[in-house]
Amino acid sequence: MKKRYTISVFTEDNVGLLNRVTIIFTRRKINIESIAASDSEVKNVHRYTIVITETEDLVKKVVLQLEKQVEVIKAFYHEDDAIVYQEIALYKVPTDILVAGKEAEKIVRSHYARVLSVEADFTVIEKTGHKEETQALFNDLEPYGILEFVRSGRIAISKPMKTLTSIVEELENEINN
Amino acid sequence: MRTLELTRSESKPETQTMSGAQAVVQALIDEGTELMFGYPGGAIMPVYDALYDVEDKLEHVLTRHEQGAVHAAQGYARATGKVGVCLATSGPGATNLITGIADAQIDSTPLVCITGQVHSHLLGTDAFQETDVIGISMPVTKWNYQVTRAEEIPEAIAKAFYIARSGKPGPVLVDITKDAQFEQLDYAYKPFGGMRSYQPVSALNSKAIEQAAELINSAKKPFVLFGQGIILSGAEQEFKTFIEKAGLPAAWTIMGLSALESDHYLNVGMLGMHGNYGPNKLTNECDVLIAVGMRFDDRVTGDLSRYAKQAKVVHLEIDPAEINKNVHADVPVLGDAKASLKALTELVEPKSNEEWLACFRALEREEREAVINEELNPSSPIMTMGEVIDEINTASKGDAIVVTDVGQHQMVACRYAKFNESKSMITSGGLGTMGFCLPAAIGAKMGCPEKEVVAVIGDGGFQMTIQELGTIFQAKTAVKIVVLNNEFLGMVRQWQELFFDKRYASTTMVNPDFQTIVKGYGIRTRKVEVREDLAEAVAEMMMYEGSYFLEVLVGKENNVFPMVPTGASVSEIRLK
Numbered sequence: 001m002k003k004r005y006t007i008s009v010f011t012e013d014n015v016g017l018l019n020r021v022t023i024i025f026t027r028r029k030i031n032i033e034s035i036a037a038s039d040s041e042v043k044n045v046h047r048y049t050i051v052i053t054e055t056e057d058l059v060k061k062v063v064l065q066l067e068k069q070v071e072v073i074k075a076f077y078h079e080d081d082a083i084v085y086q087e088i089a090l091y092k093v094p095t096d097i098l099v100a101g102k103e104a105e106k107i108v109r110s111h112y113a114r115v116l117s118v119e120a121d122f123t124v125i126e127k128t129g130h131k132e133e134t135q136a137l138f139n140d141l142e143p144y145g146i147l148e149f150v151r152s153g154r155i156a157i158s159k160p161m162k163t164l165t166s167i168v169e170e171l172e173n174e175i176n177n
Numbered sequence: 178m179r180t181l182e183l184t185r186s187e188s189k190p191e192t193q194t195m196s197g198a199q200a201v202v203q204a205l206i207d208e209g210t211e212l213m214f215g216y217p218g219g220a221i222m223p224v225y226d227a228l229y230d231v232e233d234k235l236e237h238v239l240t241r242h243e244q245g246a247v248h249a250a251q252g253y254a255r256a257t258g259k260v261g262v263c264l265a266t267s268g269p270g271a272t273n274l275i276t277g278i279a280d281a282q283i284d285s286t287p288l289v290c291i292t293g294q295v296h297s298h299l300l301g302t303d304a305f306q307e308t309d310v311i312g313i314s315m316p317v318t319k320w321n322y323q324v325t326r327a328e329e330i331p332e333a334i335a336k337a338f339y340i341a342r343s344g345k346p347g348p349v350l351v352d353i354t355k356d357a358q359f360e361q362l363d364y365a366y367k368p369f370g371g372m373r374s375y376q377p378v379s380a381l382n383s384k385a386i387e388q389a390a391e392l393i394n395s396a397k398k399p400f401v402l403f404g405q406g407i408i409l410s411g412a413e414q415e416f417k418t419f420i421e422k423a424g425l426p427a428a429w430t431i432m433g434l435s436a437l438e439s440d441h442y443l444n445v446g447m448l449g450m451h452g453n454y455g456p457n458k459l460t461n462e463c464d465v466l467i468a469v470g471m472r473f474d475d476r477v478t479g480d481l482s483r484y485a486k487q488a489k490v491v492h493l494e495i496d497p498a499e500i501n502k503n504v505h506a507d508v509p510v511l512g513d514a515k516a517s518l519k520a521l522t523e524l525v526e527p528k529s530n531e532e533w534l535a536c537f538r539a540l541e542r543e544e545r546e547a548v549i550n551e552e553l554n555p556s557s558p559i560m561t562m563g564e565v566i567d568e569i570n571t572a573s574k575g576d577a578i579v580v581t582d583v584g585q586h587q588m589v590a591c592r593y594a595k596f597n598e599s600k601s602m603i604t605s606g607g608l609g610t611m612g613f614c615l616p617a618a619i620g621a622k623m624g625c626p627e628k629e630v631v632a633v634i635g636d637g638g639f640q641m642t643i644q645e646l647g648t649i650f651q652a653k654t655a656v657k658i659v660v661l662n663n664e665f666l667g668m669v670r671q672w673q674e675l676f677f678d679k680r681y682a683s684t685t686m687v688n689p690d691f692q693t694i695v696k697g698y699g700i701r702t703r704k705v706e707v708r709e710d711l712a713e714a715v716a717e718m719m720m721y722e723g724s725y726f727l728e729v730l731v732g733k734e735n736n737v738f739p740m741v742p743t744g745a746s747v748s749e750i751r752l753k
Contacts, residue, residue, distance in 0.1 A: 012372075023316050174373075
């Protein structure tokens with residue numbers, strides 16, 4: 001059965017690695033639903049957070065093929081309940097809609113969204129949360145006219161996991177021995 | 178296979194000032210390279226210029242096409258167990274390497290490919306002969322890297338060799354911009370010491386070894402499948418000791434062929450689509466299946482949902498990504514085959530499994546009567562590919578290296594060629610690259626000049642890299658070339674006959690006079706049209722000192738049997 005999985009890939013911080021990571025998915029025609037790249041708590045270790053919907057059996061194979069890449073340090077996969085995750089979305093709406101009546105303001109409040117910037121002709125609203133939550137705000141604002149919308153890839157921190165520092169230390173010890 | 182050798186460079190820690198191009202050449206020498214294959218061009222000229230000064234230490238063989246260079250490097254690597262090295266220029270030179278790199282990737286062949294690249298300030302500008310070879314080669318390399326500064330060269334080359342030959346070997350590509358080749362650096366060579374993100378071999382798991390031994394000891398019908406992992410880890414002797422002690426019938430994938438001598442009493446033959454009858458049938462009857470250094474390719478397994486479902490599976494494998502990829506392993510044993518087999522042998526009980534072995538022999542007799550006798554001693558005057566291979570066996574006594582191309586002749590050569598020594602069969606297994614044979618045979622012969630190297634090729638594949646006759650001519654390589662000419666793309670034709678109502682779409686070959694062409698390259702030639710001449714012609718070829726071209730006209734519409742049709746189970750193997 002297909003499910004949503006979040007894959008965390010820890011790599012060396014080298015040019016071209018993003019491509020090496022994504023072609024593992026491309027090769028099997030797996031759609032990457034979201035991807036985020038950033039530093040990690042360990043110096044020179046980069047991390048990618050990738051969300052896909054596939055069977056666990058396939059996800060396992062993909063994770064092993066990711067780890068097989070020479071510059072990939074470690075890869076993990078998790079179901080949603082094993083991680084704490086978040087996304088951020090930005091909404092650009094006409095400032096008029098906030099001035100004209102109370103409705104739009106109510107929507108922003110009820111979603112616990114923040115106003116980041118107000119200009120004469122547009123306002124930028126920010127909402128962090130799960131995709132369902134950022135989507136709900138999108139749906140509510142849509143009738144008022146959304147000028148621009150963007151959502152980041154999911155970032156996630158796993159609940160049960162050895163610390164990356166200890167994994168990296170173990171691997172480094174193995175080379176020195 | 179952690180084979181990071183401490184090379185000669187250990188003794189000279191002092192730095193020398195030189196150009197990037199000279200550093201490339203020096204690093205190759207420091208890594209132990211004696212022979213490389215390549216083709217010059219604009220962006221790699223500084224390296225060629227540096228090679229000119231070291232011709233006595235590092236031989237460069239000029240091929241006639243970059244694809245020839247990479248296949249030659251593969252043949253060299255497969256025959257010697259060393260890293261194959263090839264050199265090409267940017268753009269088309271680099272893209273011409275890709276087929277060979279993909280072939281090496283899927284067949285785990287250690288290669289270091291070096292390509293020239295346009296000046297670093299021109300990267301991304303669509304400069305003359307610029308192509309993004311890093312992007313193009315990424316899916317088919319174990320690792321690749323672009324050098325834009327000369328000072329990166331020593332480490333990049335050392336790392337390339339380390340990655341290519343360690344763990345599960347594979348091809349790596351180092352792309353070097355022209356300005357980095359010109360730039361000066363202080364050169365000091367240091368062998369690469371490993372990296373945290375890459376653990377080539379897992380430590381021996383004694384628990385898994387114990388579980389494996391327990392399964393094998395309890396088995397009534399144990400069956401071993403072995404692949405190239407035995408050859409790559411140099412575990413031929415350990416493997417033989419293992420199967421002899423536990424009395425295990427052993428069948429091979431075409432990549433594992435020659436790891437165990439052909440006439441060994443436990444060698445029960447070839448697996449897969451055109452493999453032997455017994456090993457395919459009995460895969461679905463064994464109770465414990467022990468796979469060693471093989472990856473359950475679909476050409477070996479047939480329909481996976483009906484593959485060895487009754488058996489417990491033990492999988493000895495170096496690559497964690499291969500475990501459970503195609504076939505579920507009840508006991509995965511990660512690690513290098515040599516170490517794992519040694520440990521496992523200590524724990525298995527001595528057995529002979531006579532009754533079980535007799536099942537293989539009974540099916541072998543059936544296959545002999547239905548297929549083999551007619552292939553090797555045909556009742557019709559039309560010659561078969563099998564009898565040509567058999568004549569080669571007679572002349573070589575199993576001591577030659579046989580290199581094949583891809584198609585019917587490849588399957589026939591794998592089925593019937595006899596070998597005494599490991600690394601004697603060189604074939605394009607995973608990728609099935611037509612055109613592989615002729616250049617690979619050149620590389621094999623140059624790597625093992627003391628051995629006879631016989632290139633067995635179809636008339637189709639021969640014309641895919643026929644230009645490498647020029648390399649043979651110039652380098653005076655004493656390769657024996659046997660073209661089995663059926664004036665068809667035989668394997669595709671066979672499928673058209675069996676599965677496409679004999680609609681022979683684009684499989685008939687109107688061939689040139691190969692004799693005339695080959696003569697033009699100064700190679701001795703002979704054509705055999707009737708059986709009466711065959712044995713004598715093969716003997717003459719094998720006795721001849723230099724390169725020799727033998728063309729044999731074989732049956733146009735002969736088929737290779739047995740056969741596991743696509744989608745069928747291995748036990749549904751057809752004898753006709």
